[in-house]
Amino acid sequence: MTGRWSLMSVVKLLRKPSKRFAYLGHVISHDMTDDDDIIKQTTKLLVVGNNLHRKFSYCSREMKMELFRSYCYSIYCNSLWSRFKVATLNHLKVCHNDILKRLLGLPRWCSSSLAFARYGVNNLDVIRRHSVFSLRSRGKLKEEEEGEGEWEGRRGEEEEKEEEEEEEEEEGEEETCEGRGDGK
Numbered sequence: 001m002t003g004r005w006s007l008m009s010v011v012k013l014l015r016k017p018s019k020r021f022a023y024l025g026h027v028i029s030h031d032m033t034d035d036d037d038i039i040k041q042t043t044k045l046l047v048v049g050n051n052l053h054r055k056f057s058y059c060s061r062e063m064k065m066e067l068f069r070s071y072c073y074s075i076y077c078n079s080l081w082s083r084f085k086v087a088t089l090n091h092l093k094v095c096h097n098d099i100l101k102r103l104l105g106l107p108r109w110c111s112s113s114l115a116f117a118r119y120g121v122n123n124l125d126v127i128r129r130h131s132v133f134s135l136r137s138r139g140k141l142k143e144e145e146e147g148e149g150e151w152e153g154r155r156g157e158e159e160e161k162e163e164e165e166e167e168e169e170e171e172g173e174e175e176t177c178e179g180r181g182d183g184k
Contacts, residue, residue: 049099079131
């Protein structure tokens, strides 16, 4: 491996190098791609979708949509995915779309985007955008909290300097007005 990913040490299990391992529920592979984790989440999503379809097929559509939001929106660590094959993520999207269609009793050939829009449910792209935005917002908020004390100190000094400069400019303007003799 080359570049910034070469810093990862080899993880050994029973004295043999491991191709992948799980850390806090996130699958880390030897080549630092997220494909294995996406496949794991796809499998979990399919299991959840089949359970919802099997157990709640006779419920109302409103109840099915609420169940879909509750169980199919939470895809663990999706905001951390950065290196993956597009085909792997597309497979997850197709599974997500098919679960909604099966739950609603729609044919597979009908438009997924229309179904998501009609029933007020977010598709996988929207769910991922929300997750990434939430992660970035928490990161920025944490940075602001850590640097808040230092920033306020610098800010106070800068404000004092600006106020002194403004006072000096005002004094200079008064002198020029007095020098003109027009009284303004």
